[in-house]
Amino acid sequence: xxxxxxxxxxxxxxxxxxxxxxxxxxxxxKEKVTFYIGFDATADSLTAGHFLTIMAMMHMQRAGHRPxxxxxxxxxxxxxxSGKSDMRKIMTKETIQHNAECFKNxxxxxxxxxxxxxxxxxxxxxxLDLNYVDFLRxxxxxxxxxxxxxxxCYKQRMEKGLTFFEFNYMIMQSYDFLKLNQMYGCQMELxxxxxxxxxxxxxxxxxxxxxxxAYGLTFKLLTTSEGIKMGKTMKGAVWxxxxxxxxxxxxxxxxxxEDVKVEECLGLLTFLPMDEVRRLGTLEGxxxxxxxxxxxxxxxxxVHGEEEAKKAQEAARALFANGGKxxxxxxxxxxxxxxxxxxxxxxxxxxxxxxxxxxxARRLVQQGGVTVNDVKVTxxxxxxxxxxxxxxxxxxxxxxxxxxxKVKAD
Numbered sequence: 001x002x003x004x005x006x007x008x009x010x011x012x013x014x015x016x017x018x019x020x021x022x023x024x025x026x027x028x029x030k031e032k033v034t035f036y037i038g039f040d041a042t043a044d045s046l047t048a049g050h051f052l053t054i055m056a057m058m059h060m061q062r063a064g065h066r067p068x069x070x071x072x073x074x075x076x077x078x079x080x081x082s083g084k085s086d087m088r089k090i091m092t093k094e095t096i097q098h099n100a101e102c103f104k105n106x107x108x109x110x111x112x113x114x115x116x117x118x119x120x121x122x123x124x125x126x127x128l129d130l131n132y133v134d135f136l137r138x139x140x141x142x143x144x145x146x147x148x149x150x151x152x153c154y155k156q157r158m159e160k161g162l163t164f165f166e167f168n169y170m171i172m173q174s175y176d177f178l179k180l181n182q183m184y185g186c187q188m189e190l191x192x193x194x195x196x197x198x199x200x201x202x203x204x205x206x207x208x209x210x211x212x213x214a215y216g217l218t219f220k221l222l223t224t225s226e227g228i229k230m231g232k233t234m235k236g237a238v239w240x241x242x243x244x245x246x247x248x249x250x251x252x253x254x255x256x257x258e259d260v261k262v263e264e265c266l267g268l269l270t271f272l273p274m275d276e277v278r279r280l281g282t283l284e285g286x287x288x289x290x291x292x293x294x295x296x297x298x299x300x301x302x303v304h305g306e307e308e309a310k311k312a313q314e315a316a317r318a319l320f321a322n323g324g325k326x327x328x329x330x331x332x333x334x335x336x337x338x339x340x341x342x343x344x345x346x347x348x349x350x351x352x353x354x355x356x357x358x359x360x361a362r363r364l365v366q367q368g369g370v371t372v373n374d375v376k377v378t379x380x381x382x383x384x385x386x387x388x389x390x391x392x393x394x395x396x397x398x399x400x401x402x403x404x405x406k407v408k409a410d
Contacts, residue, residue, distance in 0.1 A: 004029040005063035012267040016193040019203050019216045033065045035188035035309050036180050040072035041099035045241035049229030054110050069107050071100040073124025075172050123176050139175050142208050151197035170201045177202030194217040226258055247304040251312035254296035262291045265316035268300035303367045319404055327408045336409040345388050352405040
């Protein structure tokens with residue numbers, strides 16, 4: 001008998017909350033369950049934050065269950081207030097549609113949509129043409145405003161002001177679950193733990209309106225030891241699109257995570273057996289770096305393929321061994337005439353994205369955190385020209401111990 005996927009997800013550290021744990025475990029053990037996860041199309045690429053839910057989706061599909069990836073063509077027009085201190089910026093229909101297409105292409109790399117093994121749906125199909133009065137009668141009547149106001153997602157917005165516009169979000173997400181239940185027999189909604197209130201809304205709506213069982217389950221949110229969401233860098237989000245975050249940068253992000261997070265991430269973000277995860281998690285001191293290499297390699301392999309993972313790993317090792325010289329290093333190429341005239345260090349740091357602003361670049365130099373071709377830069381006004389390039393015709397900028405960038409002239 002195959003292992004119950006509920007136990008697998010529990011052992012690997014995914015499950016945070018579940019509406020009916022015993023019923024859900026029994027259901028997942030005895031029949032093929034259709035479940036859904038929603039993705040609001042707020043950008044043109046999925047992020048490292050989405051990757052955890054995608055991994056859960058892959059585990060579920062491998063165990064024989066059927067995922068629905070729901071693109072939020074409709075809900076994105078409102079914006080989920082959960083975990084947000086401000087209202088999301090309003091996006092055009094065209095932008096949302098474009099983003100949804102990008103998500104569709106990315107999700108197809110992880111989930112098998114052939115032969116009805118998974119379904120790709122878009123809530124724009126039923127949300128954008130709703131009749132408001134009918135919707136209020138059919139769905140709104142089942143929601144208690146008192147209970148909604150006590151929901152975690154709204155509580156933190158009450159002080160700053162919660163618009164009625166956003167207040168509708170929970171009802172819309174709950175309606176999504178109802179529609180997917182009616183159309184595809186969807187019995188479960190999965191999502192990050194910040195979605196708990198919205199998920200319960202859908203579970204209760206189906207149970208009231210359809211008199212049918214429905215279930216919700218939430219996953220752990222990936223956070224640093226300070227409780228900040230993981231998948232963010234000085235440059236912003238860590239994207240799954242290689243054009244936005246290169247496979248090398250993606251690898252380096254995971255290679256450099258905190259020691260205390262290595263075992264957790266190995267369990268959640270790789271398919272390594274749990275015995276191996278626990279073994280790697282016990283490594284200490286310098287040996288923990290081996291576990292981080294395994295983590296970075298395995299995640300990069302799932303997202304970008306084995307070849308890119310190998311290249312990223314070799315580039316990272318070469319950087320470490322050669323004091324920063326490798327062909328796979330992130331590189332910026334300037335016109336030779338520009339570099340002949342010279343570029344000051346602050347401009348170089350900002351243009352190579354090693355620093356987000358000139359003031360941050362200045363702080364890095366003043367703190368002694370910047371070298372060019374292994375020589376520490378101490379003067380914030382220092383200029384570099386083609387004459388400063390090494391024998392390979394490059395300026396190798398290093399920030400701290402691990403962030404490198406090569407500058408070349410064309």
